[in-house]
Amino acid sequence: MTLTMNEIKRFFKRKIIPENWKPTGLTKEIYVKLSEPIVRQAVAWQDEEGRIIDPFMKEETSTTTARFVGALGFLISAGRCLDLVDVCIKSMDKGCKDLYYSFKRPLPGPEFYVKELMRGYLALRDKAGKKLVRRWERYLGEYEPEKKYAAVFSKMKPENIRNFCTFALAGEEFKNSYKIADNIEFIEKYLRHTKKFFTEFGMYRDPGDPMTYDWVARMNLSLLKFFGYKGKNSKWLNEILKKGGLTTLFFLSSTGEAPYGGRSNQLHHNEATIALICEYEARRYNQIGEKEIAGAFKRAARLATLSIKKWLSLSPIRNIKNGFPPEIEHGRELSYGYYSAYSLLIASQLGFAYLVADDSIEEKPAPSEIGGYVLYLPDAFHKIFSTCCGYHLEIDTRGDQRYDATGLGRIHKSSIPSESGLSTSIVSNPNYRVCVKPSSRNIAIGPGWENARRERYWLSDFSKEIEEIKLKKIREEKEETEFNITYKGKFKDCTMVSETYKINTKGVEITYKINKNKILVQVPLLETDGLNKAKMEVGRKGFKVSYIGHTYDVKCIAPEDVNTFLEPFSAPNRNGIYKIGGFKTKGNQIKCNFSLH
Template sequence: MKTELLHKIIWGSLCLLIFASKVDAGSLRDINNILLAEQNIREDNPQLGQLVETFLKNQKRVVDFQSSGLDNNEYLRLIECQVRAFASCQDKVTGAIIDPVYKIEWQYSTPCYALSIGLLAQTGYLKDDALVKSGIKALDCSVSEMHENRCAHHHGEFFIQPIMLAMDLYKGLVSEAQMIVWHEKMAEIDPYVLYRDNLKRKKICYNHNVVALAGEYLRLKKGINDHKDFFHIHLEHQQQYMSDFGLYIDNKTNPPMVYDEFTRQFMASILAEGYNGTFFDFYFRKLCLGAWTSLFMQSPYGEVPTGGRSAQHIWNEAAAAVTYEIYASQYAALGKEQEAGAFKRAAHLALRSIGRWIREDGSGFIVKNRFPIEVMHGYESYSAQSQYNLLACWLMCVAYLYADNSIKESPSPADIGGYVLVMKDVFHKVFANSGGNYVEYELSGDPRYNATGLIRIHLKNSNPQLGPSDGIPHKWDNKKKQDLGGELYAVGPEWQDATGGIHRLAEYTNILFPNTSCFSAYRGSKLPEIDVRNIRQSVGGVAFEVIYTGRFDGVTQISQRVYIDHTGITVRDILKGNVKKVRACYPMLINDGMEETKIDFQNGKVILQSRDGQICFQAISPRNATIQRKQKRISYRNGYADIAYFESDKNVIQYKITTGF
């Protein structure tokens, strides 16, 4: 068995040397060429192609760009903080990582921990024999759990890639005999038995299956995978879930934004590792589109879009960093410094975002708030302190492995802006940015996670969570799959109809790609029309208008026109219909779990201050409006919110959001 296994490993390595087209990059792993010079993005997606071309022209005109000052060592620093925090959580007998809150091994924490220590040791960043031994014990535990089909919470799909990468990193740290034992065990895995997400069990396989494919390809490379059909059958299956923007569609309706980025980086890693088979042409084109789309969706604070389940978790930005590093290295290898620098900048913005959420013990707040970890505020039913912090470490390890530290940052779309990205597809979003002032607009919210309307505002030189950084959704019991009701809010209009009833645009969720199990206040016999008009796109400012036409409880048309420039965001709401009053509502973060927001009401405006920034919500029309608050304390991802508002007896209302300076 041992001789046969060694022959397989050697033959797999030779095949890679013969057939793979290598990128000459400064990354720790060999990266294969996944960009073809002849791809024309405009032909594959005209809107995106135009945005890319305009961005590259604008990028050349930037004269005062300041680098983040980060390099690849920031990955290692953040990873070391985390593993030192979780070292004390290791079971001394089994080697498993025990979650500090749930007090059990939670999903895939253990292999992520092992991979993280392997990278730190192999790079020479970590010189701690006790911690290295801890990593070896965790890897041995993880391999045995896979081999014996007893992965925690049946998450074997999430074990395979970190284990395969870790085994490469532990070469020289363990004996050859130990390495052979691990390879033998990994060679005996049957993916159809170990992984729940496969086509023998299901008709539809989403992100879990792609996670497995990334690891299964590494087994193919090693020559220790006798189930080659599993990889090829499922890679073919996954093609149907790629959108016209190159994003991964993780659900038929209301797909979560973060499971696009998460899944897509695994696909990119498969190509980067050397896959050049039947489906290469499809994936290289789609993934390149997705990589560029993700640049235009990134906020100036490095955050990936909010929207859907698992949003605003610390690992979201780590997943994005993998994509950014892969494409930075790819463009650098082609001699395209502009593109490479933009992707490197995006990776460092993502890293900086992660760094904002490190706790005193070195672990992270896994959701973007600062509540004690035992409170689990804003968590999903499957979120845990160990697994999601160590997932961030896993992804940062992968980003580091593909990163070329010689690439210099250049301005990214998040820095420059000058664009409006409209996606009226199943993701139903609009992203717009002018000079680092940024918005995300939800055209048709999923009430379990997001309201409809203007849900995110990130202004430069502020605190992004004050923005607001998300709207306010319904309360949702994910275990029981039950909508518990509540109030839906975004930045936008509220009105009183002729009978005195109160309604908000935010409540008309689930209207573009309806899911009958989800709430919507809309009662029209046919779905409303949603029109997005791109008014202006330039470095000096951008503007777009969203128009809803239908039956909205006394209103037949709702228009929100959004202007963005260097001063901030100006919004004009126009309602057509029989209404008594119109209000402009603004969700205010009043407590982030650790600190109360300072709130100062002045003439016609309210100023919020928290940590390193402030935001001002100001009434423009009517001129003499008084800003009030609803005296609420509504729970949402970032903490607790109250609602600031002002009124008008006309059907037009205008307001501005700035940093207040």
């Protein structure tokens, strides 16, 4: 799928209703329901001054207090947590002071504070004393953005001014819409700068192409428009957000989850952010009479939100997609991503989704529920997505080995817990914390080979060595989708790897082929998500993993003379800990089937 507007319209004009499909029955109150426990949990972290102290770091981490104000402010505006008004006022006052006086006590990323504090301002301006409210208005309005913010031309090389800038743009327009400040020249200047970082698919490129900071940037720019921006770059912004929104619809998993890829991945604020974007796009398409597309975005927002519900229902809540105790911080980035800030970020993003949501829009099936397509992002992001018959695949064709291995890193099926198969690949030197020894190699579902010296090599370990990637789409229909990926490069003892994927109701069939003998295939098999243990069975030509009422079957279909093996080590990713199963044969081709039940 190339995502032209005509192609998109043809897709939705088919008006396919999947079997047993029904609306979720949700309203925007789901955002309130999921946010309130997060905020109430954080009340105990407030110190005497009003700052929010991380329970594990034992100090205030960047943006935490502001995000607490934004999240609690949203709930107060929605008529909830009225018993916490004084708590919110205390943190609001401290957050505003910290922002205003950051020239004395520097803040990392002051851009992040503004829209959160504005959310608090709206909730509290008729509940706090007039003198206090006027002080907040002065703190928020009486500074020059170019002097206050970190990611500006006067302090940073232009090529380094990336997603931070989009937070400033959203915050400044939020202030403008309530006459707190008018910094339209700043908005226009940095919006022009932002243009150069978008792809033909409407996706935003942060350094290293992390998927998260595509939708984070687009979320901020969607809020910029929602808050009323109609300036010189408005037409361009409308079109680029429209492109990015449509891309989002087609790369979302059939489980509702955001794609993996790069830093800040597998944290639940990703789905909350995508819900916000989808609510904005649903409103946009509804206003121009495109009811099918509007309904698909509404549905996608709700599916994304439902995908994180089970983790937010645990006590304490989990801010990362695993069941490990939060104090272990399994899956957290090495230098950021702290529990307090990134759990409150979930609540804050859900709050903005609530603000944008229009409950009059009727749900329609999302593309991920219909399927029958392959989406290729060839250069920036280097990803292939395919969805068919409830299955969803994500393939990284050139993994950033700090976070992702090359190859098939995701196999999901709708209504099946996403970690049952695989949600993200495994790397040997992760730029995030893990609670056990990292893997001895990079691992995705995919092929390898063995040379005469019995040395083994795996596609998942190669990235820069890949010289050419070709995708051939063979069939894109809702009953069956088929495509081939061919990798060529200077691999050790091998120069070509071919993978042919066929997806239908029987599962995902993959034929692997290399241009030498002794082909191997590896597949991660879940041991534990940190809370629940899986049970694994090893057969002569396959593996079965049983996990919280579901099964993941991996079978070698051909050839007949194949050996099954288990590696002697366990391997962690952000979602859990895995054993690594594999197949080996003397020839150069193996066909496998992967199914979830």
